[in-house]
Amino acid sequence: xSASREGSGRKLGAIVVALALIAVAGIVAADAIRLGAVRxxxxxxxxxxxxxxxxxxxALLGLANLVVALRGKAVEAAPVEMGPALWVIGxxxxxxxxLSFAGFSIATGVLFGMTARGFGRGxxxxxxxxxxxxxxxxxxxxxxxxxxxLPAGPLEKLV
Amino acid sequence: MDAFVSLAGGLAxxxxxxxxLFCLIGVTLGxxxxxxxxxxxxxxxxxxxxxxxxxxxxxxxxxxxxIYYGGMYGGSTSSILLNTPGESSSIVTALEGNLMARAxxxxxxxxxxxxxxxxxxxxxxxxxxxxxxxxxxVALAFWPADYFSLMIxxxxxxxxxxxxxxxxxxxxxxxxxxxxxxxxxxxxxxxRLDFGVPDLLDGVEVTTAxxxxxxxxxxxxxxxRKGAADETIEPIKGSLWMTREDxxxxxxxxxxxxxxxxxxxxxxxxxxxxxxxxxxxxxxxLTKHPEEFGKGAIEGVAGPEAANNASAxxxxxxxxxxxxxxxxxxxxxxxxxxxxxxxxxxxLFAAKPNLVWGLIASLFVANAxxxxxxxxxxxxxxxxxxxxxxxxxxxxxxxxxxxxxGANPSLxxxxxxxxxxxxxxxxxxxxYPIAPVVIGLILGPMAEVQLRRALAISQNDWTVxxxxxxSAVLLTIAALAVILPIVLKTREKGIVFGEDD
Amino acid sequence: MPVPLRRLLAAAAILATAxxxxxxxxxxxxxxxxxxxxxxxxxxxxxMQQAMQSEKIAGSxxxxxxxxxxxxxxxxxxxxxxxxxxxxxxxGGYVMVGAIIMNDAPVTLDAVTPLARLTGExxxxxxxxxxxxxxxxxxxxxxKANPGSVSWGGGSAGGTDHIAAGxxxxxxxxxxxxxxxxxxxxxxxxxxxxxxxxTTVGVSSYGEFDAQVKSGKLRVLAITAPERVPGIDAPTxxxxxxxVEVQNWRMVAGPPGLTPEGKAEILKTIDDMAKTKTWRDTxxxxxxxxxxxxxxxxxxxxxxxxAKAHTILRDxxxxx
Numbered sequence: 001x002s003a004s005r006e007g008s009g010r011k012l013g014a015i016v017v018a019l020a021l022i023a024v025a026g027i028v029a030a031d032a033i034r035l036g037a038v039r040x041x042x043x044x045x046x047x048x049x050x051x052x053x054x055x056x057x058x059a060l061l062g063l064a065n066l067v068v069a070l071r072g073k074a075v076e077a078a079p080v081e082m083g084p085a086l087w088v089i090g091x092x093x094x095x096x097x098x099l100s101f102a103g104f105s106i107a108t109g110v111l112f113g114m115t116a117r118g119f120g121r122g123x124x125x126x127x128x129x130x131x132x133x134x135x136x137x138x139x140x141x142x143x144x145x146x147x148x149x150l151p152a153g154p155l156e157k158l159v
Numbered sequence: 160m161d162a163f164v165s166l167a168g169g170l171a172x173x174x175x176x177x178x179x180l181f182c183l184i185g186v187t188l189g190x191x192x193x194x195x196x197x198x199x200x201x202x203x204x205x206x207x208x209x210x211x212x213x214x215x216x217x218x219x220x221x222x223x224x225x226i227y228y229g230g231m232y233g234g235s236t237s238s239i240l241l242n243t244p245g246e247s248s249s250i251v252t253a254l255e256g257n258l259m260a261r262a263x264x265x266x267x268x269x270x271x272x273x274x275x276x277x278x279x280x281x282x283x284x285x286x287x288x289x290x291x292x293x294x295x296x297v298a299l300a301f302w303p304a305d306y307f308s309l310m311i312x313x314x315x316x317x318x319x320x321x322x323x324x325x326x327x328x329x330x331x332x333x334x335x336x337x338x339x340x341x342x343x344x345x346x347x348x349x350x351r352l353d354f355g356v357p358d359l360l361d362g363v364e365v366t367t368a369x370x371x372x373x374x375x376x377x378x379x380x381x382x383x384r385k386g387a388a389d390e391t392i393e394p395i396k397g398s399l400w401m402t403r404e405d406x407x408x409x410x411x412x413x414x415x416x417x418x419x420x421x422x423x424x425x426x427x428x429x430x431x432x433x434x435x436x437x438x439x440x441x442x443x444x445l446t447k448h449p450e451e452f453g454k455g456a457i458e459g460v461a462g463p464e465a466a467n468n469a470s471a472x473x474x475x476x477x478x479x480x481x482x483x484x485x486x487x488x489x490x491x492x493x494x495x496x497x498x499x500x501x502x503x504x505x506x507l508f509a510a511k512p513n514l515v516w517g518l519i520a521s522l523f524v525a526n527a528x529x530x531x532x533x534x535x536x537x538x539x540x541x542x543x544x545x546x547x548x549x550x551x552x553x554x555x556x557x558x559x560x561x562x563x564x565g566a567n568p569s570l571x572x573x574x575x576x577x578x579x580x581x582x583x584x585x586x587x588x589x590x591y592p593i594a595p596v597v598i599g600l601i602l603g604p605m606a607e608v609q610l611r612r613a614l615a616i617s618q619n620d621w622t623v624x625x626x627x628x629x630s631a632v633l634l635t636i637a638a639l640a641v642i643l644p645i646v647l648k649t650r651e652k653g654i655v656f657g658e659d660d
Numbered sequence: 661m662p663v664p665l666r667r668l669l670a671a672a673a674i675l676a677t678a679x680x681x682x683x684x685x686x687x688x689x690x691x692x693x694x695x696x697x698x699x700x701x702x703x704x705x706x707x708m709q710q711a712m713q714s715e716k717i718a719g720s721x722x723x724x725x726x727x728x729x730x731x732x733x734x735x736x737x738x739x740x741x742x743x744x745x746x747x748x749x750x751x752g753g754y755v756m757v758g759a760i761i762m763n764d765a766p767v768t769l770d771a772v773t774p775l776a777r778l779t780g781e782x783x784x785x786x787x788x789x790x791x792x793x794x795x796x797x798x799x800x801x802x803x804k805a806n807p808g809s810v811s812w813g814g815g816s817a818g819g820t821d822h823i824a825a826g827x828x829x830x831x832x833x834x835x836x837x838x839x840x841x842x843x844x845x846x847x848x849x850x851x852x853x854x855x856x857x858x859t860t861v862g863v864s865s866y867g868e869f870d871a872q873v874k875s876g877k878l879r880v881l882a883i884t885a886p887e888r889v890p891g892i893d894a895p896t897x898x899x900x901x902x903x904v905e906v907q908n909w910r911m912v913a914g915p916p917g918l919t920p921e922g923k924a925e926i927l928k929t930i931d932d933m934a935k936t937k938t939w940r941d942t943x944x945x946x947x948x949x950x951x952x953x954x955x956x957x958x959x960x961x962x963x964x965x966x967a968k969a970h971t972i973l974r975d976x977x978x979x980x
Contacts, residue, residue: 013588013589014589017585017589021330021334024334024337027352028337028340028352031340031351031352035349035351043614043615043618043619043808043840044346044611044612044614044615044618044619045610045611045614045619046347047344047346047347047349047351049611050340050603050607051340051351051352054333054336054337054340054603055337057329057333057336058333058334058337061326061329061330061333062330064326065326065330068326074589075324075327075589075590076590077588077589077590078380078587078588078589078590080380080383080384080588081383081384082383084382084383085379085382085383085584087382088378088379088382088552088556089379089577089581091556092375092556092560092573092576092577092580093577095560095573096570096573096574096577099570099573100570104564108557108560108561111553111556111557111560112553112554112556112557113553115378115382115549115552115553115556116549116550116553118382118549119382119548119549119552119553120549121547121549121550127553131553131557134554134557135557135561138557138561142561142565148565148568148725149568149722149724149725150561150564150565150568151564151568205702298852299852299855299856300856302856302858303858343729343763344817345816345817345843345845346817346842346843347817348762348816348817348818348822348843348978350763357728357729357732357733357736357763357765357766358728358729358733360728360729360730360732360733360763361727361728361729427848427849427851427852427853428849428852477848477852478848481851481852481855481872481877482851482871482872482875483848483851483852483855484848485848485849485852486848489848490848567725567727567728568724568725568726569726569728569733608845612842615811615840615842616811616840616842616858616859618808618809618840
């Protein structure tokens with residue numbers, strides 16, 4: 001996991017992470033302020049107390065992370081190749097997009113194929129149908145044997 | 160000795176060939192459905208409930224017990240092998256268990272989980288048979304203030320045990336706490352951090368988050384490494400079975416895990432997660448091999464798995480003695496009883512002793528059957544890992560999304576899976592630990608609700624946290640858990656080593 | 661993954677024989693359960709499924725779970741997708757009414773066609789047997805003296821239990837926002853709190869308490885029924901001088917835009933289903949009280965219940 005020492009890009013990454021934490025703290029705090037307008041019933045602390053505590057904690061941690069990052073003492077970010085990761089992310093997005101009209105099997109086949117592609121295996125015209133066939137079997141088991149519902153498409157309508 | 164006679168009578172019922180067969184079908188079905196990620200024992204039981212409709216009450220409840228334990232067992236199998244915990248109580252198992260599997264020690268990990276579950280289940284079932292009335296009175300003595308302090312103890316021990324950087328661990332924990340705020344606040348009915356999206360009103364589903372952060376985040380991390388596709392995991396390095404050393408390192412965690420799981424599981428708001436956290440933290444503290452934690456330490460699988468199983472038997476204590484369903488599974492068990500017009504509780508013990516003792520005995524039998532069935536299969540399970548990475552990870556993603564969709568067929572849930580998966584990826588890239596996020600997500604809302612309940616009952620009197628003896632003791636232990644290691648560390652630092660890493 | 665598959669297929673074979681199958685005499689139906697598998701609405705939907713299939717009232721009946729936000733997510737999806745289709749149904753209940761109001765849900769029950777109330781339960785106010793409180797009158801006196809000193813343990817905030825507590829306070833002239841209502845997420849947890857004397861009283865559907873009442877661990881102080889209920893040894897709220905009546909019901913509704921013929925057809929299906937032996941047996945074994953009310957009578961009752969819930973939730977401070 002240890003990477004090369006150099007690279008201001010890595011340091012920049014740590015700074016961005018710290019700033020993101022502070023931003024999250026801001027969102028939580030803003031929501032707590034919004035809750036201020038809400039009436040509550042009965043005694044005890046209301047729905048705002050914990051969000052405030054968490055927002056303050058996150059903000060402090062964000063600042064601490066920022067200090068560490070600015071001093072260049074943050075843990076090196078692991079070197080990543082985004083190309084293959086994008087294939088997998090694309091597969092997950094593709095599944096979500098296809099699910100409602102192409103049905104579970106085809107959409108999940110695409111996920112399977114694109115994940116394999118991310119790991120350097122293909123071709124997609126072969127892996128997607130393999131994934132779809134596997135998913136189709138799972139679909140039949142889930143919907144027929146367990147009476148659960150999964151999104152159906154043209155393939156699923158066949159059974 | 161009455162209980163022993165009754166238990167023996169129960170065993171006679173459970174060991175009747177037909178009932179044994181029902182139990183066998185139950186554990187097989189339960190394991191098969193339980194291995195699907197995102198589908199925990201409660202959902203497994205709910206899905207398979209119709210199968211039991213046609214049987215007589217005894218046979219049906221026995222199959223039930225089998226399905227339940229089978230579901231739990233299946234859940235830990237997928238946690239260890241695929242890093243996809245199907246329920247919140249096997250999240251801790253995934254931590255060390257999956258690391259062991261990747262290091263070629265999946266065999267011992269699965270074995271210690273199975274045997275630990277058996278040991279814990281057997282002891283806890285015995286406890287259920289013999290001690291139920293006493294345990295339940297202790298459990299009912301826990302008030303909201305005491306629960307809050309128990310959760311503080313869990314926070315204190317667990318956060319002290321995670322990661323090598325306190326700053327990074329705490330940062331992850333607070334991210335989890337923030338995620339835990341999303342949705343309708345139970346105590347006030349107000350929506351928080353929902354951004355006007357109705358799908359967010361129910362909050363972030365713990366199992367979705369765990370599967371996303373662990374399995375999806377990791378898949379993305381692995382695929383983005385150079386030469387990822389060509390590496391293979393060697394499924395068996397060293398012995399497939401537990402070695403002498405493994406046994407030596409496992410038996411104490413099994414017993415300690417049981418000691419955490421059974422009583423906390425019996426508490427109406429105890430749950431199965433806290434005992435697994437406490438067990439993990441304890442084992443990490445007591446181990447003679449601290450260097451292995453974070454790389455796959457067998458104690459970290461043995462203890463939490465035992466705790467998980469013992470707490471399951473624990474939830475049957477309030478169910479059978481008082482008729483209180485305190486977990487999702489217990490609620491479904493209650494439905495199982497009710498389909499025969501039976502209401503669990505003290506009356507059931509008196510009115511249908513054969514049935515109750517038959518059920519308790521069949522828990523024993525189910526446990527034993529699981530062990531017999533699954534130990535020989537470990538070799539097969541482990542070989543799953545020898546599947547080349549493209550297909551293995553493709554399969555993991557298929558199963559992860561399937562489990563999520565099966566539990567809640569909504570595109571939004573899949574979207575959350577992706578978003579949290581990206582979060583997990585990011586955390587990994589920048590070196591933040593994942594587990595504290597999930598722990599914050601689980602414990603945060605529980606702690607908040609209990610504190611607010613305590614303050615509502617006491618009408619805003621904060622001293623309940625110290626005036627309740629249970630709470631005072633728990634808070635003291637929590638304080639010690641945080642302070643002692645620091646003191647010890649500074650002493651070690653000063654006297655022995657002269658410097659810390 | 662050969663192993664789980666093989667086992668799953670074995671499971672499938674066993675399950676297939678267990679599943680009820682019959683010739684398709686009537687239409688195929690789909691019932692939406694706007695909750696996770698296992699809960700009350702899911703059980704209602706699956707019981708309907710069983711009754712309709714085994715008594716051959718419908719061909720195949722499919723249950724689909726769309727959980728989330730007190731049923732409002734399932735409701736919104738149903739109203740959009742099922743429009744005008746007389747072969748789709750949704751199950752729901754009084755809790756959904758509260759959830760719609762509190763979450764300010766964009767899709768309300770106005771967007772569907774209410775068909776029938778199927779089951780219902782009255783709320784019971786209980787204490788542990790060893791509690792010093794013996795009558796509902798004592799609770800009310802305590803409530804009037806110091807509203808915060810009476811803690812009520814029940815289900816989720818804004819749910820039927822909370823509505824009942826608010827209505828009681830209001831009826832005796834106590835500010836409903838002062839009600840010290842303590843929500844619990846599951847039946848078991850709130851029961852434990854009542855049994856352990858953590859909350860002053862417990863308030864929930866009577867069925868939640870039945871086993872404990874019968875075993876002598878809980879005492880029922882009052883029920884929110886219009887008249888005494890056989891088998892429950894407790895006065896009504898009205899008898900005790902508190903004019904409160906609440907029923908926690910479950911219902912079935914159809915999609916919007918049904919033709920009169922379509923509505924009549926589906927109402928008849930439900931009517932037939934409610935009369936079957938399978939359904940009556942289910943009610944008995946599950947301990948559900950039959951409060952069947954169909955058609956226009958139910959629509960009117962529903963309107964009244966919604967208005968009542970809205971008013972009290974506003975009084976409690978949970979709704980605009």
